[in-house]
Structure formats: C-alpha cells, structure tokens
Amino acid sequence: MSFKILAINPGSTSTKIAIFEDETEKFVKNIKHSAEEIAKFDNVASQFQFRKDIILSELKNAGFNINEINAIVGRGGLVKPIESGVYEVNEALINDLNNPPLGEHASNLGGLIANDIAKSLNNGTKAYIADPVVVDELQDVARLTGHPDFTRVSIFHALNQKAIARTYAKEIGKKYEDINLIIAHLGGGVSVGAHDHGRVIDVNNALDGDGPFSPERSGSLPTGQLVKLCFSGKKTEAEIKKMLKGAGGLVAYLGTNDAYEVEIKAKEDPKYKLVQDAMSYQVGKAIGEMAAVLKGKVDGILLTGGIAHNPFLVDYVKEMVGFIAPIKVYAGEDEMRALAMNGLMVLRGELSGKTYK
Numbered sequence: 001m002s003f004k005i006l007a008i009n010p011g012s013t014s015t016k017i018a019i020f021e022d023e024t025e026k027f028v029k030n031i032k033h034s035a036e037e038i039a040k041f042d043n044v045a046s047q048f049q050f051r052k053d054i055i056l057s058e059l060k061n062a063g064f065n066i067n068e069i070n071a072i073v074g075r076g077g078l079v080k081p082i083e084s085g086v087y088e089v090n091e092a093l094i095n096d097l098n099n100p101p102l103g104e105h106a107s108n109l110g111g112l113i114a115n116d117i118a119k120s121l122n123n124g125t126k127a128y129i130a131d132p133v134v135v136d137e138l139q140d141v142a143r144l145t146g147h148p149d150f151t152r153v154s155i156f157h158a159l160n161q162k163a164i165a166r167t168y169a170k171e172i173g174k175k176y177e178d179i180n181l182i183i184a185h186l187g188g189g190v191s192v193g194a195h196d197h198g199r200v201i202d203v204n205n206a207l208d209g210d211g212p213f214s215p216e217r218s219g220s221l222p223t224g225q226l227v228k229l230c231f232s233g234k235k236t237e238a239e240i241k242k243m244l245k246g247a248g249g250l251v252a253y254l255g256t257n258d259a260y261e262v263e264i265k266a267k268e269d270p271k272y273k274l275v276q277d278a279m280s281y282q283v284g285k286a287i288g289e290m291a292a293v294l295k296g297k298v299d300g301i302l303l304t305g306g307i308a309h310n311p312f313l314v315d316y317v318k319e320m321v322g323f324i325a326p327i328k329v330y331a332g333e334d335e336m337r338a339l340a341m342n343g344l345m346v347l348r349g350e351l352s353g354k355t356y357k
C-alpha cells in the first residue's frame with residue numbers, strides 16, 4: 001500500500017507545500033510573500049486564513065484531491081523547547097501554537113493549518129509537526145548570557161539543519177551521530193549551529209536573539225544603543241520588536257526581504273554590495289565561533305537555505321572560514337522532503353509520533 005503525505009511549511013518570506021507519494025515527490029510549490037504583502041497583517045496568527053486559502057487553491061489548481069491524503073505534516077512552531085522528533089498535533093500543541101510561549105513565527109501556522117485541513121477531511125487523517133524550530137539540545141554552558149535575568153534559547157532551522165546533516169553524513173559514508181558539523185541556514189532568518197555527534201549544542205537564536213542579521217531580522221544589536229532607543233519615547237514596544245524581526249536586516253537597510261534582488265543590485269550599487277558583504281561577514285564570524293565551540297574538531301561546514309544560492313555570499317564565507325573544514329553548499333532546503341519522510345515513517349509504523357505535553 002502506498003501513502004500520500006501533504007507537507008506544509010510556512011516560512012517568514014514564503015509558504016512551501018509538497019505532496020509525496022511514499023518517497024516520491026509528486027508536487028512542490030514555493031509561494032513567495034513580499035515584505036509589503038506580509039506587512040498587511042498585524043501578526044502571524046492573522047495570516048492563518050490567507051496562507052490556508054493559498055495552500056488549498058494551489059492544490060486544487062494542481063488537480064490534487066486532498067481526500068486522498070493519508071497524513072499532513074506541518075512545520076512547527078514556537079512551542080515549548082522539546083527534543084527532536086515527530087509530534088502528533090493534540091490539544092496541548094494547538095493551545096501552544098495559538099499562544100506561543102516563545103513568540104511569533106510563521107512556522108506556528110504549520111501545525112495549525114495541517115490540523116485544520118486534517119479535521120476538515122473528516123476521515124481520521126492525522127496532523128503532525130516534525131523537528132520544530134524549538135528543538136533544544138544546547139549544552140548547559142551555552143545557556144548563560146551575562147546576566148541571570150536573560151537566558152539563551154534554541155530557536156533555529158532544526159528541521160533543515162538536521163536533514164542536511166544526515167544527507168552530508170550519508171554522502172561521506174558516516175553516521176550523523178559520529179561526526180561534528182557547523183551548519184549555517186541562510187533563509188528569511190539565519191541560524192548557525194554547532195552539531196556535536198548529532199546534537200546541536202550551540203546555535204544562535206535566529207528569531208530575535210543573536211547572531212548574523214538576515215533578510216528580515218536584525219540579529220545581534222549593540223545593547224546599550226538598543227536600551228537608549230527603547231527609553232527614548234520615539235518608538236513603541238511593537239515598533240521596536242518589528243525592528244528586530246520583520247523589518248530588520250535587509251528590509252531595514254535596503255527595503256526588501258529578497259536576497260536575490262540584493263544579489264543582482266549589488267553587482268552595480270556599492271550600497272547593496274556593502275550590506276551583502278556585511279551579511280556574509282557576520283555569517284563567517286558566527287561559523288568561526290561555532291568552530292571554537294567544537295574545539296576545532298569539525299568534519300564539515302554546510303551552507304544551506306535560499307541565500308546559499310548566492311555565489312558572492314558563498315565565496316565570501318569560504319574565504320573567511322575555509323581553513324576550518326571542507327565547505328559544502330546545499331542551496332535551498334530539504335525541509336519538504338524531511339517533513340514528508342517523517343510523516344511516512346509514522347504511517348509505516350517505523351517511527352512513533354511523540355506526545356506533546
């Protein structure tokens with residue numbers, strides 16, 4: 001018997017959907033959302049209907065009968081920190097996706113839309129999330145900041161980083177659990193993780209914490225200047241939050257969340273080139289930090305995400321950190337297959353869905 005799985009991946013700058021029949025990809029679509037389109041919504045939760053309608057209409061246009069789907073796997077979500085794995089969408093998960101304890105991100109909609117579509121089928125089809133952005137394997141020493149009122153948290157592209165890590169391990173004939181890797185995911189957000197024998201022992205908080213700036217996020221900012229702005233009376237709390245996430249990074253410097261547009265314009269405009277170089281420079285620096293975390297024992301540096309298509313950024317980073325370990329580029333991401341394969345393994349009984357509490 002074959003199984004059909006629908007994978008739903010809402011990102012900050014896109015909604016990606018795919019249908020797999022067993023291991024075979026039958027359909028994939030990347031629907032891009034411009035900064036203006038996203039700015040029309042007050043928050044992520046209010047994008048639910050917009051993104052769900054797009055998904056259903058794309059599937060209809062492609063001629064798929066969603067009643068034939070056996071499982072729906074959505075990207076999740078800023079729920080409580082949890083271990084890597086597949087989680088069936090239950091009441092506790094729905095509650096936390098609707099009231100996310102760690103804040104807003106488009107991936108909160110993955111589990112919610114998956115659940116909504118599964119319920120509407122009325123045939124027992126189940127919804128899941130897999131390796132959500134809150135997978136937490138940080139080593140204790142990495143959790144401290146510099147003040148006990150603040151804690152470093154693990155919010156990153158866990159799904160794609162783990163999928164790409166396993167792909168690379170397979171390619172070099174080793175197990176993910178037997179090697180050390182540094183993986184930089186370069187998407188709407190940027191995360192750089194230190195993978196120590198299958199566990200991400202340190203990673204920047206790609207959402208609103210620290211690390212390199214990204215198409216729509218500011219990354220680490222000088223704290224003194226930030227505090228001054230917060231108390232200047234010039235900005236509301238919501239406006240400051242938007243500066244950190246949504247309207248930071250490329251959006252703030254250049255008015256676009258499209259790194260491809262920046263890549264093209266940077267060829268002629270020095271302003272665009274400087275910002276592109278700065279983003280590349282910060283990624284290189286973050287990789288250097290993670291090399292120290294792994295005490296120099298690094299089997300590979302992997303660059304992935306949409307911006308890994310950019311040859312200028314890739315060359316810049318290679319020049320900075322090529323001395324550490326071999327660098328391999330996996331432009332784009334493997335999230336759709338990773339979501340679908342997690343669903344398939346559950347349907348086949350090869351993997352048990354974990355219970356979110």
Ligand SMILES: Nc1ncnc2c1ncn2[C@@H]1O[C@H](COP(=O)(O)OP(=O)(O)O)[C@@H](O)[C@H]1O
Nearest residue numbers: 011013014187188257258259260305306307309
């Ligand atoms: N061929 C390309 N060259 C340069 N940048 C690209 C290319 N394709 C996509 N990107 C950029 O990658 C970013 C989106 O990456 P992606 O991993 O899809 O992010 P997300 O899932 O967060 O929406 C966008 O800024 C987009 O412009």
Ligand SMILES: CCCC(=O)OP(=O)(O)O
Nearest residue numbers: 011012156187188189206
């Ligand atoms: C929330 C961490 C993961 C992330 O930044 O995803 P996007 O790049 O899709 O926004």
